[in-house]
Amino acid sequence: MKKQLKITLLPNGEIKMETKGVKGKKCLKYAELLEKLADAKIEKQEFTSEYYEQEVEEIQQQQNLYE
Amino acid sequence: MSVSISARPFGLLTDLVDVIKDVAVEDKIAQNNFNSLNENMKNLINEDFQSEKVQKVVQNAVDIISKEYETVFADRELLIKTLEEHGVEGISINGDSLTGKMGGFRIDCYREKPTAFDFKEAIPFTMKITADCSEEEITELINEFNSEYALNTQEENYIKIKERLEEQGLKIEEEEVFEDDVIVLTVNI
Numbered sequence: 001m002k003k004q005l006k007i008t009l010l011p012n013g014e015i016k017m018e019t020k021g022v023k024g025k026k027c028l029k030y031a032e033l034l035e036k037l038a039d040a041k042i043e044k045q046e047f048t049s050e051y052y053e054q055e056v057e058e059i060q061q062q063q064n065l066y067e
Numbered sequence: 068m069s070v071s072i073s074a075r076p077f078g079l080l081t082d083l084v085d086v087i088k089d090v091a092v093e094d095k096i097a098q099n100n101f102n103s104l105n106e107n108m109k110n111l112i113n114e115d116f117q118s119e120k121v122q123k124v125v126q127n128a129v130d131i132i133s134k135e136y137e138t139v140f141a142d143r144e145l146l147i148k149t150l151e152e153h154g155v156e157g158i159s160i161n162g163d164s165l166t167g168k169m170g171g172f173r174i175d176c177y178r179e180k181p182t183a184f185d186f187k188e189a190i191p192f193t194m195k196i197t198a199d200c201s202e203e204e205i206t207e208l209i210n211e212f213n214s215e216y217a218l219n220t221q222e223e224n225y226i227k228i229k230e231r232l233e234e235q236g237l238k239i240e241e242e243e244v245f246e247d248d249v250i251v252l253t254v255n256i
Contacts, residue, residue, distance in 0.1 A: 004240070004255055004256060005254040006251060006252070006253055007253075008249060008251050009225055009249070009250040009252070011214075011249065012217045012221075013220030013224070015228075030256070033235075036231070037227070037231045039227070
């Protein structure tokens with residue numbers, strides 16, 4: 001899946017960003033990137049299903065290590 | 068018979084007319100003194116304008132309202148741009164104190180100096196609007212400033228983000244502008 005950022009600039013001055021195709025905690029680094037791009041501060045952060053998908057994969061990998 | 072009306076604190080002109088009528092009925096000489104009374108009436112009207120009641124009416128008719136608003140305008144340059152674009156003229160800038168005029172409105176913006184604890188956070192300006200108009204008109208003006216400042220913020224964010232994405236070597240694949248002024252940038256990472 002193509003990895004993308006969707007940056008939405010609202011007319012009230014707010015900025016929203018959504019990552020696509022980025023699984024797990026990696027997406028958090030893009031939140032930091034947005035802060036730098038816009039000299040802004042994150043007020044609210046929500047996790048999509050993709051954030052938890054990677055977590056499952058990581059847990060499975062850890063389980064495999066112990067087996 | 069002489070009539071002295073200055074001794075009585077007349078409130079309204081109608082009171083005076085009633086007195087004239089009463090005096091005229093009681094004493095025919097009073098009619099002859101009407102001219103004198105008329106002169107006194109003029110003085111009384113002038114005097115009456117000093118009364119609290121009339122002063123209040125006059126004040127209400129030309130009331131000058133002054134309202135202060137805590138804004139979210141934290142970027143001084145963006146605020147100046149917003150004021151200028153809206154038609155505020157003769158903006159004088161003295162540090163974090165701005166003053167300008169637009170029609171019958173006087174606009175003052177100021178903010179506290181940042182302390183050692185909030186050096187990273189820009190402090191928003193307080194806007195004071197003084198005008199001979201209704202409170203609703205002032206609220207309407209502040210709402211206009213709010214939406215125009217927000218649009219300028221959006222424009223500045225757009226330019227800044229595009230420039231910095233390019234600096235980071237990130238490519239914008241798609242750029243969409245919707246009818247409600249929402250801009251969506253799709254960036255490949």
